[in-house]
Amino acid sequence: MRGPIEDFIAALTRQHNTATVANPYRDPRLAGNLQRYLQAMNNMTGKRILLVGEAPGYKGCKLTGIPFSSGKIFQQFNHPLLKQLAAQISLDTVESENTATMVWEYLSRKRTTPLFWNAFPFHPHLPGNPRSNRAPTAAEIAAGISHLQRLHDFYQPDFIAGIGAKGVCSAETAFPQEAVMAIRHPSYGGKADFIAGMNKLMRKKRTP
Template sequence: MMPDSIDAFVERVAATRADPNSTNFFDDTRPDNAIRRNNLARYLEQLAERRPTTLLVGEAPGYRGMAITGVPFTNTTRLRRGVPRFALFGTAQGYEIPDDSGIAAEPTATVMWNALVELDFLPVLWSAYPLHPHRPGDPRSNRTPSSAEAREWSWSWRTLMDLFSIRSVVAVGNVSRDTLARAGLSVPHVRHPAHGGRERFTQGLRELLAAGVIG
């Protein structure tokens, strides 16, 4: 993958406008979003160096995680401390740590990276709807994205599949499963790690790895 392909992907994400009940935290009309655009580009660059072949597609970013950091399934604590097993994240790797004052860290991010380290498995992470969907008038809330919203953003995970020459895709949670199915993809499905799903999520990935379905 060439850097200009990553840049083009980030630019397209940043140029796509959100509706009133979603936030595009990469929006290129807001200078403060440059931190998140830089972090996403750096994340994809680091992945390109490691050549992952599996894409995990989640539901949508939460306001305590990716909406702050710009990196899928990653909160500021993980971004700052890094993931030594994979030599990912941290300021020494070119990431910037956004200000998250007054916002508790996203717990799903901790579960996700703990599971990936335990399994020694580094996939590409993304979401069916990669903007932050929130309740009307309440940006510090999360809501389930609609099927129409997810369909509108299907180009993003398809682009990542092409950029990384992805060989296997896993749906993380029911929203992702339904989105991929509507797009004509029949893929394995694992429990979302949020809301007590840690054990089933980890076990689901473990079984897929053992069976050679993903790698």
């Protein structure tokens, strides 16, 4: 019997590839990677945080199926979740991605591991050039809202935050009745502000 995670991934696989969008989840191996990640996160105990970014990058989530990751972080960081997943997932290509590296440098010293997702869960790229990144359009972010809401329904986070303006906007649109914390994206000189924002988020306590 399929559960909510399997239904969630099945919905993702329906997105077709286009000249400007690549769907990593049409590859069954990457869909399987995402399923193992979501199952591992859903089984974790303790405080639950949902962090919403912008979109997969061509060196990161597009190759792994897991938001805010790259093949390199599974080799580079001695984090319990990464060690668990490294033994379970399939990776054809191992590349380093700057944002994923900065994020996991931070998380490698923390006990709480957030669940990552993206405002647009597919890889937006320049026309005909899948090894490029572009910002998702407003229409693409709007199309990602239903996936974000479905993820929220089964994960039931205690706190929600957005990384970067598009991540914040997406989370606020998807969850208008909930407080969404804004965190600076670590790229382009934002690493110190990202760390400060994450520290504030990590200190938040659940209401009894």
